[in-house]
Amino acid sequence: MAENRASEYREGTPCWVDAQLPDVAAGKRFYGELFGWTFREQPDLPREGVRALKDGEPVASLRRKADGRLPTVWTVFFATPDAEDLCRRIRLAGGRIIAAPLPLGDLGVHALVTDGQGAVFALWQPGTHPGFGRRHEPGTFAWVQLYTSDTEAANTFYGDLFHDALFGPGAQPDFGRAPVSDVFPAEMPPHFLVHFAVEDVAAAAEEVVRLGGRVQVPPFETSYGTAAVVTDNQGASFALLRR
Template sequence: MQTTTYVPGAPNWLDLGSPDTGASAAFYSAVFGWELRSAGPEAGDYGFFLRDGRTVAGLGPLTEAGASPSWTVYFHTPDADATAKAVEQGGGRVRVAPADVFSFGRMAAFTDPTGADFAVWQPRETGGLEVVGVPDSLSWVELYTTDAEAAKAFYRSVFSWQMNDVAMSPELTYTVLSPAAAGAEAAHGGLMQLPQENLDAGSTPEWHPYFEVSDCDATVGRAREAGATVIIPTTEAEGIGRFAMFLDPAGAPFAVITTAKD
């Protein structure tokens, strides 16, 4: 369960890289009711998505050569430089070296050995997102990978995550991820092997967010109307909830879920 009591290894920031930030702001406003607040010209046109005046995500232009529109998941680290060394030792790549973001914190961006991008945030003045785990905010993160065993070994070496394999079917195992400093009840994400049919269709390794919503079906309707492409239609998962997955109009993947009540 996502909370704003961030511990090392837990997701603590999220932002969208977009080729058209104005269009992206309009889309997510239509889907979730978010408002966008600019961080000012000195921040390179970066801004913050707000829910009831509190930060739920960031938004900025694409800055890396060849980058595709995508959501970037950031994980809490007490030492971004040490994490960068661990990434390299684990076979990953440092895409953006650790650097201070004004006085707010320190960040770095990486690619894991299977090709999925992610980042870390070392808090200073800004601890992380101001709201998670409630409707229209981040509730879960998920990794699609081409090599689940290699990915598990890598992230265990970098973040010391606890991992619990759950057999979803004879062909599919889903690995539930939890911070090392918390129990399974603090699980924050999942990891799964991309099936061959997804690979044949062009899927590549990537992290994507799930946003909690109060009504999955209504959200799917708004997303479609605003220009999203549905890639996983509304699905009921017993004991988990009702979810769906999209590509936003620029092509960034994300998912929504109405979590099952206890």
């Protein structure tokens, strides 16, 4: 798909998603049935990592959590040509570096950071792995929404860091910001919610429940489509989206 070439990923474009799970085999069964994913073992990924494929193209990765005390989560990666420089700018903007840039073989360089309100996200400086092979199709990444305690501060933080991706000529961002209280209890901490495209949100939510997951927020209308918030059978939250 031409739109998914590495050159198309401006800095600040969501380019990959990764789930950290207690049981990768259980994750393969859940997402394989829900989205029709197949899987390829990735010895160059840490902690029993597997690459998820849709129609033979990479769409996500699943990894075993390094520590049982860590959250079971989906993490979004934003593209950058220079992870070291972006980490420097994140610090200056009031964010924090959780894990400094680290090469992952020849695949690329990754880092884990937070914004000024504490929402966690990752950076990806591509090597041989540019990111999604497919997106914006059923069973693939469609959107990421930041639910935050301060949308004005978030818009300033990300608008400065990722201006071209969000506001530049021809920008078609897959990234929105909204108050936590729009969807979740106000006391929930700021966080990113990864959305996967589906043809029928209600039917997909029913399938989540059949597979052992649960529905956190039933289907609702947003400015970018119909969404539902669900968790998988191990507690990782994500959203289903029909645009």
